[in-house]
Amino acid sequence: MSETKTALITGAAGPMGKAAAEGLAEDGVRIVLADIRREPLEERASQLPTETYVCAFDISDEEACKQAVAQIENEFGTVDILVNNAGILSNNKLMSTSAEEWHRVLAVNLDGAFYLTQACVPPMKAKGWGRIINVSSFAAKCGGITAGTAYSVSKGALNALTFSVAAETAETGITVNAIVPAYVRTPMVEEQLTAEQRAAVIRKIPVKRYCEPEEFAHVVRFLASPQAGFITGELVDLNGGLQFD
Ligand SMILES: NC(=O)c1ccc[n+]([C@@H]2O[C@H](COP(=O)([O-])OP(=O)(O)OC[C@H]3O[C@@H](n4cnc5c(N)ncnc54)[C@H](O)[C@@H]3O)[C@@H](O)[C@H]2O)c1
Numbered sequence: 001m002s003e004t005k006t007a008l009i010t011g012a013a014g015p016m017g018k019a020a021a022e023g024l025a026e027d028g029v030r031i032v033l034a035d036i037r038r039e040p041l042e043e044r045a046s047q048l049p050t051e052t053y054v055c056a057f058d059i060s061d062e063e064a065c066k067q068a069v070a071q072i073e074n075e076f077g078t079v080d081i082l083v084n085n086a087g088i089l090s091n092n093k094l095m096s097t098s099a100e101e102w103h104r105v106l107a108v109n110l111d112g113a114f115y116l117t118q119a120c121v122p123p124m125k126a127k128g129w130g131r132i133i134n135v136s137s138f139a140a141k142c143g144g145i146t147a148g149t150a151y152s153v154s155k156g157a158l159n160a161l162t163f164s165v166a167a168e169t170a171e172t173g174i175t176v177n178a179i180v181p182a183y184v185r186t187p188m189v190e191e192q193l194t195a196e197q198r199a200a201v202i203r204k205i206p207v208k209r210y211c212e213p214e215e216f217a218h219v220v221r222f223l224a225s226p227q228a229g230f231i232t233g234e235l236v237d238l239n240g241g242l243q244f245d
Pocket of ligand 1: 010015035136181184188
């Protein structure tokens with residue numbers, strides 16, 4: 001990358017956030033590791049090859065998001081690349097989803113991305129360059145194989161947020177895209193599915209394996225790169241052939 005950029009990656013304590021941080025750092029990007037859990041971030045930060053900053057906050061809390069972004073700007077610099085990766089899974093289908101669960105899943109998976117996008121767009125506009133990468137899910141496109149109603153809806157709405165902000169910011173040098181993975185090899189998949197569900201899932205995926213976190217990170221790096229500047233409002237499928245479109 002031509003000048004050193006700074007990326008804010010949420011959910012950086014998880015395996016996909018970790019892989020994205022490692023990949024972007026390999027490209028010379030300075031990394032802000034954000035998560036609701038601070039402890040795993042401290043260790044992770046010390047292992048990255050570029051400058052890092054650790055920030056623990058709850059992305060479903062609007063004030064916390066505003067404060068975190070202001071603090072990052074003051075103490076580390078403005079965010080050029082926002083990776084809205086933090087998310088929570090819920091496998092409950094319609095009739096077993098409580099209103100409380102519905103609101104919590106939407107608050108983390110959708111509201112968090114909205115608050116952080118709102119906070120990060122003004123400095124990106126001022127610089128005339130920015131990258132927003134939302135981590136959606138194949139559940140949004142297929143209604144959820146194993147994923148539940150609230151989760152699928154939250155990711156569908158995240159796709160719509162991607163389109164809306166991409167349309168609004170297209171002239172400003174900011175691109176807004178979403179990655180749409182299915183079944184990345186993470187505890188979210190390995191621990192929250194039964195052995196029977198896992199076997200059925202692998203049978204269903206045409207490439208017959210899970211996506212590796214590094215393969216996800218590769219797409220983050222690509223979308224964050226200066227050469228991806230003509231791609232905006234795109235949903236990049238990462239689903240091993242589960243759906244062609
Ligand atoms: N694992 C998969 O197969 C898969 C498939 C499709 C989409 N995704 C999406 O990819 C993203 C990362 O998934 P993962 O498998 O690494 O999940 P993960 O649960 O391992 O990591 C998610 C991280 O988000 C953090 N987090 C949760 N709530 C938060 C909050 N309120 N504020 C701040 N941080 C919070 C968690 O502490 C965790 O470290 C998620 O958005 C997920 O929905 C995952």
